[in-house]
Amino acid sequence: MIDLEQIGRQARRAVQVLATAPTSQKNAALTAIADALITRQVDILAANAQDVAEARAGGLTDALIDRLTLTPARLEGIAADVRKVVELPDPVGMRFDERTLPNGLHLYKQRTPMGVLGVIYESRPNVTVDVAALALKSGNGAILRGGKETLRSNIALCGVVQHGLAQAGLPAECVQYIEDTSREYVLGLLRLSAYVDMIIPRGGAGLHDFCRENATIPVITGGLGICHLFVDDTADLDRSVDVIHNAKTQRPSVCNALDTALVHRTVAREFLPRLVERLDRDGVVFKAEPGAYEIVGGMPGVEAAQDGDFDTEWMALILGLKVVDGLDQAIEHIRQHSTGHSDGILTRTQAHADAFVQRVDSAAVYVNASTRFTDGAQFGLGAEVAISTQRLHARGPMALEELTTYKWVGIGDMHVRA
């Protein structure tokens, strides 16, 4: 029986210390965590082996088992990621929007930690350490709840995190793990509004919907990406093939991979066969609506699109193809089918690029670039805790700064309001 209230109270008390801890102390904790991932690897790997054995007995696919498996090399990788967080600038305390009012009151905003994060995630155990590291660096506590397939691994990894915190003289309760996989504790965490400031779900659409429906705490939804590239009539067609090839095939299983190519009618007969020929070599299957099917139907890998295909996040080597009459129809299609993650235009016409950027309101909007760039590391943020596709607080890759809020600070000379 888990006492969520107690976990919440402990987290709240712990972050009072963490929130104002100096950068050096937070970095010391992170370094201790990275070290312990190596020195305690026997324990971690033993716990993980039990998870893997149970998953195998339960008949999980090899792909899923691979996702939850830890190895010495993977632990090295996780430790290296933690050391990278040490190098990142500490956002807490940063001042911005500084000004002196006409009455002399000096005013600025100062970054302060969000508070306590509730993170609900599935399968991969590295998330436990990744999220803990980013939470710590930004002065936030975290209450973690991972999937049942990795319970033992996560408990071991959270133990390492707590050990690192204690080594650096910070309260271990800054990061806590809900050691019970019953659904009721997810629900309980979503309603722990007295102690938790922000919920970050990491998983499929079902998890995000469940969080949004049930939380009394703000939820950062995201991660679901039905992404589009529109090949305009003035696009460089050869290079457009390269960009779409990259967006679709460079890593098809992730949310910023391309799902649909929209092609201007004027260039469709020239462009589509080239595109299909090139991507077919990588095993891409195409879902073509009638206008596109008329052109490339019969080429290898080309199938007629079915109902719902353009509302599917493929996460695989599948690409929707659609011929459109121009910019307006492309934008209309994106408005109807995009999840607001990453959408772009390929064009050599500045006015078309400008109109696309103005009218398409996704978290990331591209001109002449692959959708695959929507990523904290690619954007130079150094890390990523989630990719937000909701509108409040932060959109796109969320890194350290996005885990903070701000307070207004007013410095006066005994100022009174007139």
Place this chain on the structure above:
Amino acid sequence: MIDLEQIGRQARRAVQVLATAPTSQKNAALTAIADALITRQVDILAANAQDVAEARAGGLTDALIDRLTLTPARLEGIAADVRKVVELPDPVGMRFDERTLPNGLHLYKQRTPMGVLGVIYESRPNVTVDVAALALKSGNGAILRGGKETLRSNIALCGVVQHGLAQAGLPAECVQYIEDTSREYVLGLLRLSAYVDMIIPRGGAGLHDFCRENATIPVITGGLGICHLFVDDTADLDRSVDVIHNAKTQRPSVCNALDTALVHRTVAREFLPRLVERLDRDGVVFKAEPGAYEIVGGMPGVEAAQDGDFDTEWMALILGLKVVDGLDQAIEHIRQHSTGHSDGILTRTQAHADAFVQRVDSAAVYVNASTRFTDGAQFGLGAEVAISTQRLHARGPMALEELTTYKWVGIGDMHVRA
């Protein structure tokens, strides 16, 4: 029977136009609204007179009736406020965090409207126009739901807003009013997540709690202020009396008015009698905990504090008094009793000021200034739609910029991810 789904769909369609409307067109709508508030005042005042008559028949207090009464002068004031919004800079389209990545991809954030706001408010009809004007200027649609006491006034005012929108060639459905005061439509609005992006409640703690409990859309909670000033042992005592006098009496009925004065034990015997003497002249009643009561008990207006007094937002000429042993105890009291709105320290010791600013995490933290400054106009933001005391997205006064989000824009030269 109100069809909220239809209202939502209409709002979503309307904001597609509004979101990219040029500033000049939005300003034309605002000007038309300001004009119509005057030219259509006979209709507005007639509707308001019916509301007032019903309120009087229903036995509402004179103070409440005054809050909901419109007059030609008050309409002039509301129109003037709308014209002020015309003068404010348009946040939509503003670029920030611009950078070029090492690979040459040019990246920036661009402000974009939040989308559709759901605003739930009580009594004062001016909120209908204020909120509509700020929503319009920032490119947002709004679905409004006011209190039952002002239903007819609000419908008339929303009609004026829609007239102004149409005059400027913008869809009238950008601003819609839920013309039914049944509670079920509040609940319905809170769960209209397919069409509404942000809920702004304006009212008491009960309304805020109801919204947070029931919404599937992010809620900006705030407005409740239990505010503190701590008089440090090195404070300028004469001027501290002035600052506390201002914070308590300048406008006691608002959320940034002072609720509790914490006084360092070292100066309490000197300071408290002076404070009580000065504020008693304005009719302030004091709730003194034992340490303070021991010093000023027996002076006019001084009562012994009761359980819960330090957790009450007074909104009246009442002030809690407490003697503390120093900075730590003052901060501890604030952590326990503050609603995170506005808290300050009065001191001449820089180290104490710094520690207070670092450790007190309210939306606004002051050094040597009255808490009454927490206000959009005072902060130079030009307006205010709400004061947020929650942590996500925005804290403190929310004006035009806080009604926007951003999108990432990446401009490449056919960039692909390596």
